[in-house]
Amino acid sequence: MKRALPLYxxxxxxxxxxxxxxxxxxxxxASRFTIWDGFSLRWYRAMFADRDLLESAANSxxxxxxxxxxxxxxxxxxxxxxxxxxxPWLAGSLYLSLxxxxxxxxxxxxxxFQWIFRYLHLRLGMHTVILAHVSFSIAYVxxxxxxxxxxxxxxxxxxxxxxxxxxxxxxxRVTLPYxxxxxxxxxxxxxxxxxxxxxxxSLVAGVDSRTLPMVIYAMARRGVNPVLNAVSTVVVAxxxxxxxxxxxxxxx
Amino acid sequence: MNRRRFLEHIAQTTALPAxxxxxGCSSAPRLNVYNWSDYIAPDxxxxxxxxxxxxxxxxxxxxxxxxxxxxxxGNSGWDVVFPSADYIGPLRDLxxxxxxxxxxxxxxxxxxxxxRTPPWDPALQWSVPYMYGATGILYQKQLVPAPQSWADxxxxxxxxxxxxxxxxxxxxxxxxxxxxxxxxxxxxxxxxAAAEEAGKQKPLLRAYLNAEVRDQAVAGDVAAAQAWAVTxxxxxxxxxxxxxxxxxxxxFVRFADNMAILRESRRVEAAHRWIDYLLRPPVxxxxxxxxxxxxxxxxxxxxxxxxxxxxxxxxxxxDVLKRGEWLEPQxxxxxxxxxxxxxxxxxx
Amino acid sequence: MTSTPANxxxxxxxxxxxxxxxxxxxxxxxxxxxYSFLSRGPYGGVEMPWTEENYTRLFDPLYAGIFLxxxxxxxxxxxxxxxxxxxxxxxxxxxxxxxxLYLALVILPFWxxxxxxxxxxxxxxxxxxxxxxxxxxxxxxxxPLPLLYxxxxxxxxxxxxxxxxxxxxLYATLERQDPVLLDAAADLGATPWRAxxxxxxxxxxxxxxxASILVFVPCIGTYIVSDLLGGSKTVLIGxxxxxxxxxxxxxPFGAAASIVLIVAAxxxxxxxxxxxxxxx
Numbered sequence: 001m002k003r004a005l006p007l008y009x010x011x012x013x014x015x016x017x018x019x020x021x022x023x024x025x026x027x028x029x030a031s032r033f034t035i036w037d038g039f040s041l042r043w044y045r046a047m048f049a050d051r052d053l054l055e056s057a058a059n060s061x062x063x064x065x066x067x068x069x070x071x072x073x074x075x076x077x078x079x080x081x082x083x084x085x086x087x088p089w090l091a092g093s094l095y096l097s098l099x100x101x102x103x104x105x106x107x108x109x110x111x112x113f114q115w116i117f118r119y120l121h122l123r124l125g126m127h128t129v130i131l132a133h134v135s136f137s138i139a140y141v142x143x144x145x146x147x148x149x150x151x152x153x154x155x156x157x158x159x160x161x162x163x164x165x166x167x168x169x170x171x172x173r174v175t176l177p178y179x180x181x182x183x184x185x186x187x188x189x190x191x192x193x194x195x196x197x198x199x200x201x202s203l204v205a206g207v208d209s210r211t212l213p214m215v216i217y218a219m220a221r222r223g224v225n226p227v228l229n230a231v232s233t234v235v236v237a238x239x240x241x242x243x244x245x246x247x248x249x250x251x252x
Numbered sequence: 253m254n255r256r257r258f259l260e261h262i263a264q265t266t267a268l269p270a271x272x273x274x275x276g277c278s279s280a281p282r283l284n285v286y287n288w289s290d291y292i293a294p295d296x297x298x299x300x301x302x303x304x305x306x307x308x309x310x311x312x313x314x315x316x317x318x319x320x321x322x323x324x325x326g327n328s329g330w331d332v333v334f335p336s337a338d339y340i341g342p343l344r345d346l347x348x349x350x351x352x353x354x355x356x357x358x359x360x361x362x363x364x365x366x367x368r369t370p371p372w373d374p375a376l377q378w379s380v381p382y383m384y385g386a387t388g389i390l391y392q393k394q395l396v397p398a399p400q401s402w403a404d405x406x407x408x409x410x411x412x413x414x415x416x417x418x419x420x421x422x423x424x425x426x427x428x429x430x431x432x433x434x435x436x437x438x439x440x441x442x443x444x445a446a447a448e449e450a451g452k453q454k455p456l457l458r459a460y461l462n463a464e465v466r467d468q469a470v471a472g473d474v475a476a477a478q479a480w481a482v483t484x485x486x487x488x489x490x491x492x493x494x495x496x497x498x499x500x501x502x503x504f505v506r507f508a509d510n511m512a513i514l515r516e517s518r519r520v521e522a523a524h525r526w527i528d529y530l531l532r533p534p535v536x537x538x539x540x541x542x543x544x545x546x547x548x549x550x551x552x553x554x555x556x557x558x559x560x561x562x563x564x565x566x567x568x569x570x571d572v573l574k575r576g577e578w579l580e581p582q583x584x585x586x587x588x589x590x591x592x593x594x595x596x597x598x599x600x
Numbered sequence: 601m602t603s604t605p606a607n608x609x610x611x612x613x614x615x616x617x618x619x620x621x622x623x624x625x626x627x628x629x630x631x632x633x634x635y636s637f638l639s640r641g642p643y644g645g646v647e648m649p650w651t652e653e654n655y656t657r658l659f660d661p662l663y664a665g666i667f668l669x670x671x672x673x674x675x676x677x678x679x680x681x682x683x684x685x686x687x688x689x690x691x692x693x694x695x696x697x698x699x700x701l702y703l704a705l706v707i708l709p710f711w712x713x714x715x716x717x718x719x720x721x722x723x724x725x726x727x728x729x730x731x732x733x734x735x736x737x738x739x740x741x742x743x744p745l746p747l748l749y750x751x752x753x754x755x756x757x758x759x760x761x762x763x764x765x766x767x768x769x770l771y772a773t774l775e776r777q778d779p780v781l782l783d784a785a786a787d788l789g790a791t792p793w794r795a796x797x798x799x800x801x802x803x804x805x806x807x808x809x810x811a812s813i814l815v816f817v818p819c820i821g822t823y824i825v826s827d828l829l830g831g832s833k834t835v836l837i838g839x840x841x842x843x844x845x846x847x848x849x850x851x852p853f854g855a856a857a858s859i860v861l862i863v864a865a866x867x868x869x870x871x872x873x874x875x876x877x878x879x880x
Contacts, residue, residue: 599666
C-alpha cells in the first residue's frame with residue numbers, strides 16, 4: 001500500500017492536469033488540425049485581433065470586480081452578524097442559494113427581471129449580470145468568513161468594549177483585522193466564481209454584456225477552433241497565476 | 253529580452269486592443285443588429301460604420317427559436333433582426349415588429365421580382381427579404397451509396413455520423429416529406445407519425461446541429477447532415493474535394509430570411525439606413541461572394557460572377573427547385589402540438 | 601427585540617444580505633412557482649388560466665424517465681468521484697510536509713475555468729481529436745472511435761469537473777484522524793489494507809457523506825456538461841429546463857420542472873444537515 005498510494009496519486013494528478021497541458025501545447029500548433037505542424041503564435045495573434053472576444057473579456061473583468069467587491073462586503077458583514085446571533089431564515093436562504101442548481105437560479109432570475117422590467121422600463125444588461133453574480137457569491141463569502149470567525153475568541157471584542165469602544169468600533173478595530181486573510185480568500189473565491197460563470201450569465205446577460213464564458217461556450221459548441229486553445233491557455237494561466245500570487249501574498 | 257520588458261510587451265499588446273475595445277463603448281450613436289452567424293461579409297459592418305458614423309453592435313444566433321426567445325420580453329435591446337419568413341407572421345401578431353417605411357429605403361427596387369411581393373408579406377409592410385435558401389443533405393463524397401433522399405438519413409450503416417438540424421420545423425419537415433405529406437401539415441395524425449419517425453432516427457444521430465455542423469463536416473467528423481444550403485456551400489468551399497450537397501428527392505424546405513425592425517427600437521431611422529445599405533447591389537454581391545448565400549437582391553445577382561450564379565448548391569435548376577415548399581407559419585393549435593412533440597422527442 | 605447597540609449593528613449588517621437574498625432568491629422563486637401553475641401562450645410567454653397540467657405532464661413516463669436518468673448519471677458520477685478522490689485525499693493527508701503543495705495541485709485546475717476543462721475533453725475525445733488521431737496514426741484502430749457525444753463522455757466530464765469537490769472534504773476528514781488509531785490497528789495484527797477498510801473508511805463517513813452531497817447536487821442539475829459533451833442528444837433535467845426557457849419557450853413547463861429540481865436539492869440539503877457537517 002505504501003507504494004501503491006503515491007503511484008495512484010501520480011496518475012490522478014496526470015488525469016487532472018494533462019488535458020489542460022494538451023490544450024496549451026496545441027495552442028502553439030501551426031496547424032489547425034490535431035497533427036503537430038510546427039510552433040506558431042498565429043492563434044494568439046488571431047485571438048488578440050478578435051474585437052468581440054476582447055470586449056467580452058473586458059466585460060467579464062468589470063463584472064467580476066464589481067460583483068466581488070459587493071459580495072465580499074455584504075457577505076463579510078452578514079457572516080459577522082450571523083456569527084453573533086444565528087438567523088435561521090437567512091442561513092436557510094444562503095444554504096438554498098448554494099444548493100440550487102445553476103440553471104434554476106438562472107431561469108428564476110430571468111423570470112424575475114423580465115417581470116419587473118415591464119414596470120421599470122429597463123432591460124437586461126451589465127447591471128443584471130452583476131446583481132446575479134453578487135447573489136450567488138454571497139453564500140461562498142459567508143462560508144469562508146464564518147469558518148474563520150469560528151476560531152476567533154469573542155473575549156477580544158468584549159475586552160475592546162470594556163475599554164470604551166462602540167460595537168462597530170470593536171468590530172472594525174479588533175475583529176476585522178483578524179478576518180483579513182479570510183476576507184481576501186473569500187474575495188478570490190467570489191472573483192473566480194464570477195469570472196467562470198456561464199449558465200446564469202447566459203440567461204440574464206443583455207445585448208451589451210456578453211462575457212468571456214459565453215464566447216468560449218459558443219466557440220466550443222462549434223467544435224473545431226484552435227483560437228479557443230489559445231484563449232483557454234491564457235485564461236488558465238491568468239487565473240492560475242492569480243491564485244499563486246495571492247497565495248504568496250497571504251503567506252508573506 | 254529580460255522578464256520585465258517581456259511583461260511590458262505583453263501588457264502593451266493586450267492593453268491597446270483592450271483599450272480600443274473599451275473606448276469603443278463610447279459616444280457614437282449605436283445600432284444593435286442581431287443576425288444569423290456567418291451571414292455577412294467580414295468588412296460589411298466596418299464599411300457601414302465608416303460611411304454612416306454609427307456604431308454597430310453585431311450579435312449572432314443559430315436558430316429562429318433562440319432569436320424569438322430573446323425577443324419575447326419586448327425589451328431585448330436589439331434594433332434589427334433577421335427572422336425567417338415563417339416567423340414574420342407570429343412576430344407581427346405578437347406586436348414585436350415596427351412597420352417598414354418604404355420612403356426611407358432607396359434601394360428597395362433592387363429586390364428580385366419574386367421577393368417584391370412575397371407570400372408571407374405581400375406589401376413588405378413588416379420585412380425586407382435578405383437571403384433565401386433551402387435545406388438539403390450535406391455529405392462526404394466517399395459515402396457509398398451517395399444519399400439522394402431524406403430516407404437515406406435513416407441508414408443504420410452511418411450510425412453516429414448523421415446530424416439533423418436543431419429545429420422542429422426542419423426535422424419534422426424532413427420526416428413528413430419522407431412519409432409523403434406536406435411539410436406544412438397541421439394534421440395531428442400526420443404530425444404524430446412524423447414525430448415517430450424522428451424518434452426512430454434519434455439513436456442513429458450524432459447530434460442536432462444547425463450551422464455548427466459546418467466545421468465538423470469539414471473536419472470529417474460528420475458523414476451526412478441535414479443542412480441549410482448556405483452552410484453546405486460554405487463547407488464545400490472549405491473542402492471541395494470531400495463534400496457534396498443534394499436536394500432530396502422527396503422534397504425539401506425553402507426558406508427566406510428577412511430584415512425586420514423591432515417595435516421596441518428607438519433607432520428606427522438608423523435601422524432603415526442599415527437595411528438600405530444591405531440592399532445596395534454591390535454590398536449584397538460582396539456578402540454573397542464571401543458567405544455563399546443566395547440573395548433575394550436581383551440587382552446584386554446580376555453583379556455576381558458566372559461561377560457563383562451557376563452554383564448548383566445555391567441556385568439549383570428550376571426543376572429541382574419545384575420540389576421545394578416554402579415554410580409557412582402554423583396555426584396555434586398545430587404549433588402547440590409540434591412544440592410538444594418536439595420536446596417529447598428530444599427528451600426521449 | 602430590544603434596540604441595543606449590538607442589535608442595531610446586527611440589523612444594519614444584515615440588511616444588505618437580506619435585501620439581496622429576498623430580491624434575487626425569494627421573489628424570483630415565488631415567481632417561478634407562480635409560473636409553474638400558469639399556462640403557455642401560443643408562441644411562448646405566460647398567461648392565464650391557472651392549471652396543474654405542467655406538473656401532471658412531468659409525471660408522464662417520458663419526463664419521469666429524465667429525472668431518473670439524471671439521478672442515475674449523478675449517482676454514477678458521485679460514485680466515480682468518491683472512488684477516485686478517496687485514495688488521492690489519503691495520499692495528501694499522509695504526505696507530511698508537502699501536504700499544502702499536493703493540495704494546491706488538486707485545487708489549481710479546479711480554480712480555473714470549468715468550461716475550459718470541459719472543452720479540453722472535447723478536444724481529446726472528438727473523432728478528429730487527439731486520442732483518435734494518435735490511435736489511428738499508431739495503427740491501433742482504422743476508424744475513429746465515437747468517444748464524444750454520448751453518456752459516457754458526459755459521465756467523464758462530470759467526474760473530471762467535480763473531482764476536486766470530492767477531494768477537499770475527504771481530505772479534511774482524513775487529516776483530522778489520529779494516526780495513533782492506525783498504529784493500534786497494526787499492533788492488533790491488521791495489514792494496512794485491512795486497517796483501511798475497517799478503521800479509516802468507517803471513520804471518514806461524515807466526510808464521505810459531505811463529498812457525496814457536494815458532488816451529487818450539482819451533477820443532478822448539470823446543464824453545460826450534457827450540452828457540450830452529450831451533443832444535445834443527452835437530455836438531463838438541466839437541459840430540459842434550459843430548453844423550455846429558451847428555444848421551446850414553454851416557461852410554465854420549465855418552471856414546474858425547476859420546482860421539482862429545487863425540492864430534490866432541498867431534500868439533499870436536509871440529508872446533509874443530518875450528517876452534522878455544519879458549514880454555515
